[in-house]
Amino acid sequence: FYQVDSLGRYRTGKVINYDVNTGKRVKKPFSRINWVHRLIYGDDFTLEQCLFGEHLLHSLQGDPDIYLVESEKTALICYLNDPTGVYLATGGLSNINKNKMSVLSDYDVVAIPDKGGYEKWSEKLKPFAAKIMNLDNMPDLDDGEDVADLILKRHE
Numbered sequence: 001f002y003q004v005d006s007l008g009r010y011r012t013g014k015v016i017n018y019d020v021n022t023g024k025r026v027k028k029p030f031s032r033i034n035w036v037h038r039l040i041y042g043d044d045f046t047l048e049q050c051l052f053g054e055h056l057l058h059s060l061q062g063d064p065d066i067y068l069v070e071s072e073k074t075a076l077i078c079y080l081n082d083p084t085g086v087y088l089a090t091g092g093l094s095n096i097n098k099n100k101m102s103v104l105s106d107y108d109v110v111a112i113p114d115k116g117g118y119e120k121w122s123e124k125l126k127p128f129a130a131k132i133m134n135l136d137n138m139p140d141l142d143d144g145e146d147v148a149d150l151i152l153k154r155h156e
Contacts (some may be wrong), residue, residue, distance in 0.1 A: 001071040001072035002036070003091075004055035006103050010130065011050050013087040014091065023152075025073075035038035051100055052089035057107070060086065068111040068130065069146065093117065104128070116143035118137070 002013040013036030017026040026032050038044045041148050052072045065085040075087035088104075090096050093113075109130040113121035118134045125132060135141055140153055 001052055001089075001091075003052055005048050005050040006054050006057050008055055008058070012047055014052075016073075018031045018070065018073075039076075049091065049095060049100065050089055051103065053087060054103055056088075057103060066107050067146075068104070069107050070114055070117070070146070074146050074148040075152055080149045093120055093124065096121070101128050104130075108115065112147050114144055114146040115141040146155050 001016065003011040005011055015034040017032035018024065019026055025087040035047070038046055047146040052066075053075055057066075057139070067075075067078065067085055067087045069078065069087060069089050069094060072089045073092060078087045081087065090100070093110065105128075109128075110133060111121055111125055111130045112133045112135065115138060118132065118136050123130055133147075135147065135150070138150065141150055
């Protein structure tokens with residue numbers, strides 16, 4: 001999952017191992033995430049991340065709906081389900097910060113946290129003008145699941 005900023009610059013790429021049977025990220029016996037910058041440059045690199053999908057903002061036409069989700073995989077699944085929207089991913093709750101979110105200052109954004117994450121996202125997104133959807137009352141989802149899981153369950 002390459003991170004390309006709004007100016008078209010490649011910041012890095014996130015390499016994630018997924019289980020071929022479940023489509024879920026492999027987390028045991030350990031999380032298997034690597035970074036393109038680390039594979040190329042080793043530890044001699046200063047990383048400044050951006051939102052996954054940020055490069056799509058420079059070519060927007062009309063007034064598309066812009067959504068913010070946590071996972072890059074979720075952004076892709078949501079886009080495949082609704083190609084009229086623009087789906088960006090934070091890459092993790094801890095990645096919501098002023099620097100990353102500044103590119104969204106001119107847009108109306110709807111944030112869709114994972115189930116169980118509404119309170120945390122509400123707190124993190126207070127400084128930003130984002131509407132936040134609450135999946136916590138969705139009976140089809142377990143805690144930690146997200147809108148992509150909902151889409152996939154409805155297409156089974």
